[in-house]
Amino acid sequence: DAKTTQPTSMDCAEGRAANLPCNHSTISGNEYVYWYRQIHSQGPQYIIHGLKNNETNEMASLIITEDRKSSTLILPHATLRDTAVYYCIVRGGSNFGNEKLTFGTGTRLTIIP
Amino acid sequence: DVKVTQSSRYLVKRTGEKVFLECVQDMDHENMFWYRQDPGLGLRLIYFSYDVKMKEKGDIPEGYSVSREKKERFSLILESASTNQTSMYLCASSSQGARGSYEQYFGPGTRLTVT
Numbered sequence: 001d002a003k004t005t006q007p008t009s010m011d012c013a014e015g016r017a018a019n020l021p022c023n024h025s026t027i028s029g030n031e032y033v034y035w036y037r038q039i040h041s042q043g044p045q046y047i048i049h050g051l052k053n054n055e056t057n058e059m060a061s062l063i064i065t066e067d068r069k070s071s072t073l074i075l076p077h078a079t080l081r082d083t084a085v086y087y088c089i090v091r092g093g094s095n096f097g098n099e100k101l102t103f104g105t106g107t108r109l110t111i112i113p
Numbered sequence: 114d115v116k117v118t119q120s121s122r123y124l125v126k127r128t129g130e131k132v133f134l135e136c137v138q139d140m141d142h143e144n145m146f147w148y149r150q151d152p153g154l155g156l157r158l159i160y161f162s163y164d165v166k167m168k169e170k171g172d173i174p175e176g177y178s179v180s181r182e183k184k185e186r187f188s189l190i191l192e193s194a195s196t197n198q199t200s201m202y203l204c205a206s207s208s209q210g211a212r213g214s215y216e217q218y219f220g221p222g223t224r225l226t227v228t
């Protein structure tokens with residue numbers, strides 16, 4: 001699976017949009033971009049994933065550049081409960097025998113009141 | 114909603130004890146996973162299973178074994194606990210769904226301390 005690079009930490013004001021970048025310049029054609037987050041003392045939580053089109057769900061939006069070498073997770077109206085470590089993961093959409101997710105160190109997002 | 118539960122949130126064991134960590138999921142998922150999480154090292158995969166009685170080693174299987182006798186339950190066993198196995202243990206499950214949609218659902222974690 002391709003390696004990802006994320007900033008170590010970010011702050012965002014409550015009510016503003018939080019934009020979390022991720023670089024994955026070695027991504028290959030069949031690899032998906034996944035985002036998870038981990039709130040303190042809890043297990044990671046799936047947020048969203050995409051291949052090449054932008055995606056949106058009730059939690060967030062995912063913008064993937066045309067060359068797919070980077071992406072941005074957008075939390076449109078950040079709340080204090082969005083304070084967490086956010087992980088960007090790239091993995092292939094292959095068969096069940098390759099299910100491993102490789103979590104890096106992620107971005108620690110702090111929402112400021 | 115998918116629910117993954119783990120038998121304990123906190124556990125303290127002595128060196129040399131046999132330790133069982135239990136994980137149960139209620140969504141009929143085929144795949145189940147055990148990770149450990151340590152500061153600065155992220156999540157590391159210990160074992161996973163894609164079917165009953167099937168198991169595959171992850172990145173750090175040494176000192177651990179697993180059991181999957183029923184689809185909903187995946188157990189992690191520390192045969193002889195050691196202090197370097199003090200960690201947060203996370204269980205996850207996922208379905209063998211459409212291509213690319215293998216999101217994993219995690220339990221709350223078990224913080225194990227071995228003294």
